Amino acid sequence: xxxxxxxxxxxxxxxxxxxxxxxxxxxxxxxxxxxxxxxxxxxxxxxxxxxxxxxxxxxxxxxxxxxxxxxxxxxxxxxxxxxxxxxxxxxxxxxxxxxxxxxxxxxxxxxxxxxxxxxxxxxxxxxxxxxxxxxxxxxxxxxxxxxxxxxxxxxxxxxxxxxxxxxxxxxxxxxxxxxxxxx
Numbered sequence: 001x002x003x004x005x006x007x008x009x010x011x012x013x014x015x016x017x018x019x020x021x022x023x024x025x026x027x028x029x030x031x032x033x034x035x036x037x038x039x040x041x042x043x044x045x046x047x048x049x050x051x052x053x054x055x056x057x058x059x060x061x062x063x064x065x066x067x068x069x070x071x072x073x074x075x076x077x078x079x080x081x082x083x084x085x086x087x088x089x090x091x092x093x094x095x096x097x098x099x100x101x102x103x104x105x106x107x108x109x110x111x112x113x114x115x116x117x118x119x120x121x122x123x124x125x126x127x128x129x130x131x132x133x134x135x136x137x138x139x140x141x142x143x144x145x146x147x148x149x150x151x152x153x154x155x156x157x158x159x160x161x162x163x164x165x166x167x168x169x170x171x172x173x174x175x176x177x178x179x180x181x182x183x
Contacts, residue, residue, distance in 0.1 A: 003051070004042040006065040009085055010058050011040075024057035025050065087114060117146075 011021050018040070022032025027050075038044040039054075046054060055062040061078065068082065069075025080101060083089040088104035088111050103114055121142075128138035 002042045003045055003066055004040045005086075006082060007036070007046075007054060007058075008040040010060055010065060011036075014058055016058075021054065021057055025053040027053075087111070121145075 007021075011018070016024075018033035018036040020032075022034070022036045023029070025032075025036075027035045035044075035050070036054075039046050039050075051062055051066060055065055058065070063069065063074055063078040064081065066075075066078075068079040070079065080089065080091075083101075084091075089101055090104060092100050092102045094100050103118060104111060124133070124138060124141045127133045128135065133141075
């Protein structure tokens, strides 16, 4: 998920036009919507100062619109918020009271693909926890997903990634299939 996508999502949530956001952010008064359009189209990434101005204009934390920062707790929580907005995740509570992130039920598009991916991940995690596979095998599965996953191996990767990444994944997949396996 890119910064421009988050800007557009929150701008729409606030009911603002691009022009209104550009004015509030202090962009060129003659064409305040041009820079916003470039950001939302992911043609340009906002400089820190502009990101701060956009966040202020939208009345949100800069973390809510910036590219996810997985190296901080604040960045992680905003990543979860973005996942809720875009992918149907939600926070819930287990019977023992512990908070948990869940995926909304649904069998269309992204939700179906994500649910299938989670099922595959859970299966591998359970194998690891039971001792059926080693930590190295589990890590290999995760880092090379969906290569070792029957349900995703031949599925169109564009459901999981952008078209450029799809071509890269297909090339890597082909290289892996042609690599001699250790016995």
